[in-house]
Amino acid sequence: MRAIVHTVGCRVNQYESHLLAEKLAEGEAPGEVHVVNTCTVTTLADRKSRQLIARLRRDHPAALIVAVGCGADGAGPGLTRAGADLLVGNRDKERIVDAIRRFLVGGPPGEGKWGDLDGERITGREARVRALLKVQDGCTVGCTFCRTWQVRGPLRSKTPKAARAEAESLARAGHPEIVVVGINLAQYGEDLPSRPTLTDLLTSLLAVPGVRYRLSSVNPDGVTDELIALFAGETRLCPYLHLPLQSGDDAVLERMRRPYTAAEYVARAEAFRRTVPQATLGADAMVGFPGEDEGAFAHTVEVLDSLSPLNVHIFRYSPRPGTAAARFAPQVPAAVAARRAARLASLADGWSRASQERFLGAEVEVAAEEVAGDAVRGRSENYLVVEVRGCAAPRGTIVPARLVARATGHLVGVRADRTQSS
Structure with missing residues (x-):
């Protein structure tokens, strides 16, 4: 199934979006499908979900737009007005391919149960x-x-x-x-x-x-x-x-x-x-x-x-x-x-x-998430944002670093066996 999954909200939604993408890749459907994994935790989250759906409807007028998740359960009418063709609640998320197939042939919605x-x-x-x-x-x-x-x-x-x-x-x-x-x-x-x-x-x-x-x-x-x-x-x-x-x-x-x-x-x-x-x-x-x-x-x-x-x-x-x-x-x-x-x-x-x-001078281990030249940036084990300079490490590497300075919004480190940044 040619589908793109968009995510609004928490890390649970982010995890579930990955699952949805894997399930959708196994299915088949004509045309283009956009799935919006929505959030309803706040009024702002509702608005972001609606705005994303409205933008997708404007940019992809022929696509099938499916709103799934918390917003589909808690704020469905607003998502439909914004341009969603199909609502799939949390109970039926894992059966999204079947829900889309039923919709495309004009069949009744599924009556799923909460999954294990x-x-x-x-x-x-x-x-x-x-x-x-x-x-x-x-x-x-x-x-x-x-x-x-x-x-x-x-x-x-x-x-x-x-x-x-x-x-x-x-x-x-x-x-x-x-x-x-x-x-x-x-x-x-x-x-x-x-x-x-x-x-x-x-x-x-x-x-x-x-x-x-x-x-x-x-x-x-x-x-x-x-x-x-x-x-x-x-x-x-x-x-x-x-x-x-x-x-x-x-x-x-x-x-x-x-x-x-x-x-x-x-x-x-x-x-x-x-x-x-x-x-x-x-x-x-x-x-x-x-x-x-x-x-x-x-x-x-x-x-x-x-x-x-x-x-x-x-x-x-x-x-x-x-x-x-x-x-x-x-x-x-x-x-x-x-x-x-x-x-x-x-x-x-x-x-x-x-x-x-508090951690200037301390040694931490940074998971390299961004690599730019001879510097990497990522999170330390205690969630500090750290830029490690003079370190050409691949993305996904754990880099030992000594914290030597504070910059705007993050700390600066060097490899733990060095005393100053390059």
Whole structure:
């Protein structure tokens, strides 16, 4: 099937887009097909999905345009108005070839069921240096602002055996790093008969030699003492955790239905950073949630300031159809939310600089993702962006480097056996 897959949204979507491309390559259909893997996590994500579909419809008027995934489930009418011919929800993603065939002959849509994740496996090499490995889907936390848990279906986990087999394939394909992704990794294994934990999964994956592992994002309740101990004792587990905070105010967290307090969040983050060598942290922060006043926003700033995270992803709250928070009052004016987001972004720049500067003089291992002349650029094990100068290494190589300076937005390094950049 002559199909092009376009992706909006998270790393789970990116993984699934690779799977979709592999499935579509096996099918046959006349003409040109564009598949848009959509996102509905925010109003902005909905808009990006619609805009992409509208552009594809304008540029490829004769093509079949298929909208799949979260947006197809949660915001389908808008995607159809933008120009999508066919909507395929998350439940039927893995049967996309059949869905397209049915549509082309005017048949009824399929009535699929939620698939077993062991059946999801990337068989070919990914274009990116850091490969993605999806091990979990669905969420039962039920945050009041979140649409994702409503459209992603029941909890499903890939068994450690199946995940390890996929990791072996990715390692053989030459990927030096595998990023473990899921909708809520803290709930990994809760649906499986043996109830393996995230620690159990990583222990199994570590049996695959020659590759390092990174967690994409994990809620604080998933950062157990056992997980921290595993990270502390295993150099092939990248010492960076992205911990969604959302708010540092306990009253707001309760209204969000987040399963932790601000103090519990800080305790988990500090335990990881204190115990794991060269650890760094990332965070998500939402501003403008209904009822967030200046005091609540100040608490968010205080929590993040105490941790000085390397990265902060900042979101302005947007009401999602079908969520409880869309009915909450008082709603925060857009101008106030924008001001808070700008304030937080300014502070986040300072926290990032401080976090980077902690590692000047340290030695790290950089996965070379970009090569330009005698320099490579990529991510270190603790997620620092590093440009290694005087180093003609192939893309995908792990380069040992000593960090010698800070530039705009990244650190500068030289090979670990050199003392200055060339």
